[in-house]
Structure formats: C-alpha cells, structure tokens
Amino acid sequence: MVSRVIPVDDFDLVIFGGTGDLARRKILPGLFRRFCAGQMPADARIIGAARSEMDSDGFRTLVRDAIIEFGGDDLSSRRELPDFLLQLHYVTTDARGDGGWKELAAQMRSGVVRAFYLSVGPGLFADIAERLTSFGLADAASRIVVEKPFGRDLETARALNHDLAKHFDESQIYRIDHYLGKETVQNLMAVRFGNILFEPLWNSQYIDHIQITVAETVGVGGRGGYYDKSGAMRDMVQNHLMQLLCLIAMEPPSKFDPDAVRDEKLKVIRALDDVETHHIVRGQYSAHGDMKSYRQDVENERSFTESFIALKLQLSNWRWAGTPFYLRTGKRMKARSSEITVVFKDPPHSIFGDEGGQHHNELSIQLQPNEGMTLDVTIKEPGPGGMRLVDVPLDMTFADALGPEADDVPDAYERLIMDVIRGNQTLFMRGDEVEAAWSWTDPLIEKWQARSDVPKPYDIGSNGPEDALMLMHRDGRRWRDIKG
Missing domain, CATH: 3.40.50.720 (NAD(P)-binding Rossmann-like Domain)
Known part of the structure; x- marks a missing residue:
C-alpha cells in the first residue's frame, strides 16, 4: 500500500x-x-x-x-x-x-x-x-x-459567532476541534458508510448501548485558572465528546460534503433529550501521596468544579430510541485513553445453553494512544470438552495493519490545517452546531448549580467515582476497562 x-x-x-x-x-x-x-x-x-x-x-x-x-x-x-x-x-x-x-x-x-x-x-x-x-x-x-473554547455558554457563543460574522462569511470560518482530525475518527465514517456489514446493524434493534470514554492521566497542570471556571463539562463534553457522539449517531449524509455532514451532526444534537439528575455523575480527584488534589492544583479549597463527569444520554429519533449512550471523561484517571465502544445486543436465543456463557459483540474504536479498531467476535474455544465459547478480537491497530506507513499518518493538527488551505470544512464545526451544543449543555449546568451539587471524590489512578460505576450497574451494564 x-x-x-x-x-x-x-x-x-x-x-x-x-x-x-x-x-x-x-x-x-x-x-x-x-x-x-x-x-x-x-x-x-x-x-x-x-x-x-x-x-x-x-x-x-x-x-x-x-x-x-x-x-x-x-x-x-x-x-x-x-x-x-x-x-x-x-x-x-x-x-x-x-x-x-x-x-x-x-x-x-x-x-x-x-x-x-x-x-x-x-x-x-x-x-x-x-x-x-x-x-x-x-x-x-x-x-x-x-x-476552542467557543464561548462558555450559549450567550457568549452567540456573541463570538456574531463578532466573526461581521467580517467573515460562515464559509470562511474554521472552528477547529483536533479530535475530528484523528485518523480513527474519520475512519469511523468510512466504517459506517463504506461497509454494508455495519450500517444495517447501526440502530437500536441491534445495538444495546454505546460508550464514549476520554480519560487523561494528567491533572489540570498550568490551566488551573481557566479550568476551574470551566470544568469537564465545558472543557470536554460540550465539544470533543459531543462531536464524537454526533459522528457515531448521525444519519448517512447524502454525500461526503461539508454542509451535508454537518447538517446530520446538527440533527443529532437537536435530538438529545434532557438528562435526568440521577444520570449525571460529577467528580473531583483527591490527593494521593505526593500528588495534589484537584483543589490544591487550582488553589481553590472551596471549588465545586468537576474534573470528571459521566452521563447517560438518550436520543429521541427513529434510529436510536431506547438505546442509551454513556459518556465519561476525567483527569488523573487510570490510563490515558480515548475510545468509543459499540456494544451489540445478544442473540435472541442461545442454542448453547449454560455452556455458552455470556458473550456479545463489541466494536471498539481507539482514538488514542494507539489508533485502531477491534471487533470482538465469539468463537469456539479450541480443544476437546464440549462447546465452550470464547470472545476473540479481530484487530485493526493501524501500526500493525499498515506497517511503516502508519508512521506517516498525519497528526490531527497537520490534517486540519491542510484542510483549511484546501477550503474543506467537513471536519470543522459550524456556528449553529456550536450554539445547539450550548443550548443542550447550559440547562444541565444550571441544574447542578441550582442544587449546589458537590462533586464526588475519586482516587488518582482510578476509573472515577464509585457513582459512575453505579450509573452503568443500575442498568445491568459495565464500563469497558480503561487501557492505555
């Protein structure tokens, strides 16, 4: 190749x-x-x-x-x-x-x-x-x-869009989100819309739920002043995770054209339901050994800003009605990892009885640190002793699949800057997308501020607060393990 x-x-x-x-x-x-x-x-x-x-x-x-x-x-x-x-x-x-x-x-x-x-x-x-x-x-x-940040709420986002629109047409404005420049993010569209294998199954009839995780091992670092006024919701969910959600959930655009793609992403945001209070978990990392707590890092011992957030979301549209989306992101977590996991439903009937055990297909899309995809499929475990089933991954890690050529895959910023020079806005956010995202985000923030919500503490190097695990356990599901 x-x-x-x-x-x-x-x-x-x-x-x-x-x-x-x-x-x-x-x-x-x-x-x-x-x-x-x-x-x-x-x-x-x-x-x-x-x-x-x-x-x-x-x-x-x-x-x-x-x-x-x-x-x-x-x-x-x-x-x-x-x-x-x-x-x-x-x-x-x-x-x-x-x-x-x-x-x-x-x-x-x-x-x-x-x-x-x-x-x-x-x-x-x-x-x-x-x-x-x-x-x-x-x-x-x-x-x-x-x-980014493209504002800190709907009002400021509208003001920024208004200020830019005084001097530039929307076709000239490139709002950059480096997550959209990652090779695997674009491959997500290729996998969905370029293969008959997946698209017929990409709906609530066959998919049990979808997880989106962006975990970081670093703390707020030198960004404490900014971060304590923003938190994980504004810093990560409203833009990065929202964009990943749109790409995983959107309808097929009529063609691979900037506005056709962004029209479908906008529909996803507008289809998002309000999130119930008990479907939101906010957390703050605690001190551990020589590592400072979040409040020490931001030098604000009374801070109620979240360094972690987990959400259960629902979309009110034909394709996804009844299929939950679970999002989580946080700092000082177990490993650095960005991953989308599509968990398919179990077969309607198992012919293998109790010996078959619990097995299901999972498509995992790793965005970092090692870009690639794996599809877990169920096969018979080799050897005698009956029909014992085991899950094995079909692995498409870019470094393995493409060999030396994987080293030449452009970094997200490289790709996006070259797209600017070409005049291709497909991987950039449109002004109405940004405003729609804030329209959904603002009421959630207002809810926890109104009830003086206090983030749950979590250990540095963990998967986040215990309440985030319960968010899944209550539904009989579990988060995919965070692996770097």
Missing part, C-alpha cells in the same frame, strides 16, 4: 499567537511534518504574529528549538529543517492596537490562499477579525481558524 500525499495550493498562513504553547507544541511541528512529506509548496510562507519583540531570525530559532523539543527524534534530525525555516517570517503585532498591522499587510502576497490561525484566547477573536479586514489583510477568499 503506497501513501498518496496531495500537495495543496500555494498559501500564506499567519499564526496569531505564533510564539505560544500550542503553536510551539503542535502547529509548527505539524507544519514541518507536512513540509517533509512534500505537501507544502516551495513558496508557501508561514508568518508568526504576536506581541513578543523579535525579528524573523529570532522566530526561526524559536521554531527550530520547538521542533527539536516537541517534534521527536524523527523531526529534530531531518535534513529538511533549514529549508523549512527559510519559509518562516515574523511580525510583532498588537492584537488590540494598530502596531504591526501595516507591516503584516505588506508581508502578504496576492494570488495565493490566505489563512489566519487565531491561536489566542477567544477574547481576542473580535479584535483580530476586525483588524484583518480594516487593514486589508483578508478578502472574500480568506480563511480564519479559531480555537
């Missing part, structure tokens, strides 16, 4: 916040990988824009150091690095003032794709969008990329 790398059109990409953590860790090393893969045109230019006083040579040094630190051994020693650095430029820019904008405009070329990546806080989105148009940097063909 030979991997095809399709070059993109020539472009100027301006990264606002180009000296920041996200740019150094993800965006710039990712662009270098695309350069090494031959996907970037020889004349393409990447322009850093930030408050820091430096020149282009200083920016090149910063990027070189970032690639060495965060790019891994496969990047730090690449002979293409000097050529890549020559494509980098830098302009000191004041996002809320006039400083640097004329100089930045003078750097831009005509006749190429112009893209602007706002790797900054949402409080600067409106200021930068206004200056991009008033200083003549952006035109009707330009693209603007914005990072």
Whole structure:
C-alpha cells in the first residue's frame, strides 16, 4: 500500500499567537511534518504574529528549538529543517492596537490562499477579525481558524459567532476541534458508510448501548485558572465528546460534503433529550501521596468544579430510541485513553445453553494512544470438552495493519490545517452546531448549580467515582476497562 500525499495550493498562513504553547507544541511541528512529506509548496510562507519583540531570525530559532523539543527524534534530525525555516517570517503585532498591522499587510502576497490561525484566547477573536479586514489583510477568499473554547455558554457563543460574522462569511470560518482530525475518527465514517456489514446493524434493534470514554492521566497542570471556571463539562463534553457522539449517531449524509455532514451532526444534537439528575455523575480527584488534589492544583479549597463527569444520554429519533449512550471523561484517571465502544445486543436465543456463557459483540474504536479498531467476535474455544465459547478480537491497530506507513499518518493538527488551505470544512464545526451544543449543555449546568451539587471524590489512578460505576450497574451494564 503506497501513501498518496496531495500537495495543496500555494498559501500564506499567519499564526496569531505564533510564539505560544500550542503553536510551539503542535502547529509548527505539524507544519514541518507536512513540509517533509512534500505537501507544502516551495513558496508557501508561514508568518508568526504576536506581541513578543523579535525579528524573523529570532522566530526561526524559536521554531527550530520547538521542533527539536516537541517534534521527536524523527523531526529534530531531518535534513529538511533549514529549508523549512527559510519559509518562516515574523511580525510583532498588537492584537488590540494598530502596531504591526501595516507591516503584516505588506508581508502578504496576492494570488495565493490566505489563512489566519487565531491561536489566542477567544477574547481576542473580535479584535483580530476586525483588524484583518480594516487593514486589508483578508478578502472574500480568506480563511480564519479559531480555537476552542467557543464561548462558555450559549450567550457568549452567540456573541463570538456574531463578532466573526461581521467580517467573515460562515464559509470562511474554521472552528477547529483536533479530535475530528484523528485518523480513527474519520475512519469511523468510512466504517459506517463504506461497509454494508455495519450500517444495517447501526440502530437500536441491534445495538444495546454505546460508550464514549476520554480519560487523561494528567491533572489540570498550568490551566488551573481557566479550568476551574470551566470544568469537564465545558472543557470536554460540550465539544470533543459531543462531536464524537454526533459522528457515531448521525444519519448517512447524502454525500461526503461539508454542509451535508454537518447538517446530520446538527440533527443529532437537536435530538438529545434532557438528562435526568440521577444520570449525571460529577467528580473531583483527591490527593494521593505526593500528588495534589484537584483543589490544591487550582488553589481553590472551596471549588465545586468537576474534573470528571459521566452521563447517560438518550436520543429521541427513529434510529436510536431506547438505546442509551454513556459518556465519561476525567483527569488523573487510570490510563490515558480515548475510545468509543459499540456494544451489540445478544442473540435472541442461545442454542448453547449454560455452556455458552455470556458473550456479545463489541466494536471498539481507539482514538488514542494507539489508533485502531477491534471487533470482538465469539468463537469456539479450541480443544476437546464440549462447546465452550470464547470472545476473540479481530484487530485493526493501524501500526500493525499498515506497517511503516502508519508512521506517516498525519497528526490531527497537520490534517486540519491542510484542510483549511484546501477550503474543506467537513471536519470543522459550524456556528449553529456550536450554539445547539450550548443550548443542550447550559440547562444541565444550571441544574447542578441550582442544587449546589458537590462533586464526588475519586482516587488518582482510578476509573472515577464509585457513582459512575453505579450509573452503568443500575442498568445491568459495565464500563469497558480503561487501557492505555
């Protein structure tokens, strides 16, 4: 199998916040990988824009150091690095003032794709969008990329959408969620809609329930100030897990087209029922040995913000009526793992009696750390002694199935940035999607705030609070074990 790398059109990409953590860790090393893969045109230019006083040579040094630190051994020693650095430029820019904008405009070329990546806080989105148009940097063909959070509630999300819409058409706005750029997430659509094997079974008649887990071993780290005002619901469920839910539950779009796909995702969000109080479990990690508790990490001993949340959801539509979706995400958990598990119903009648035991098919889609899929099927255990059944996995771990080619699979940020240059919005959220998600999320948050709900403590390195396990046990089900 030979991997095809399709070059993109020539472009100027301006990264606002180009000296920041996200740019150094993800965006710039990712662009270098695309350069090494031959996907970037020889004349393409990447322009850093930030408050820091430096020149282009200083920016090149910063990027070189970032690639060495965060790019891994496969990047730090690449002979293409000097050529890549020559494509980098830098302009000191004041996002809320006039400083640097004329100089930045003078750097831009005509006749190429112009893209602007706002790797900054949402409080600067409106200021930068206004200056991009008033200083003549952006035109009707330009693209603007914005990072989450897309507001902290429906009101602020609407305000952000309104501010961006003053200067850019919806077709120019790319709201980036890196989860949607993962290879396995896109493979989910291929598996569902490209194989007759699965789609006829993808409904409440054959599926018992679906689990979505995003577990992290890290705490809040240096994000304590932000995180304590957001919590797991706003930080993870409203965007990342919501998007995974949409892809797993949506109807087949009429074609693989950005708006056709996003129309179907929007229908899923609008079909979500209100969540009953006893179907929500919130938790906070406790101190363990030398590891601090959540409250110590955020330096707020009276915090009621959740670092873990589990939910049981229902969709009121023809396909999924009666099939529960269980979502959970948390920090300081047993292992780092993002996984979707589709649990199929048992056969209506077992011909094997008691010797058959309890067996069912499960399709597990691993998003990280090892991307791939496994399908558990039931077979006869080899050997004499009767009909003993055992579950075995049909494994499609990318590293095993694709061999060395798996190492060339682009990182999520790489893929999404190249999609911006191509003008493909399929894997980006539309404004009405964001607002619909907040419309569903806000009432849940208001419920637990109104009753002064206190998150349940859970041990660091565990699967979360005991109440989250009971959320499944009450229904005669269990969470799939978290494995890194």
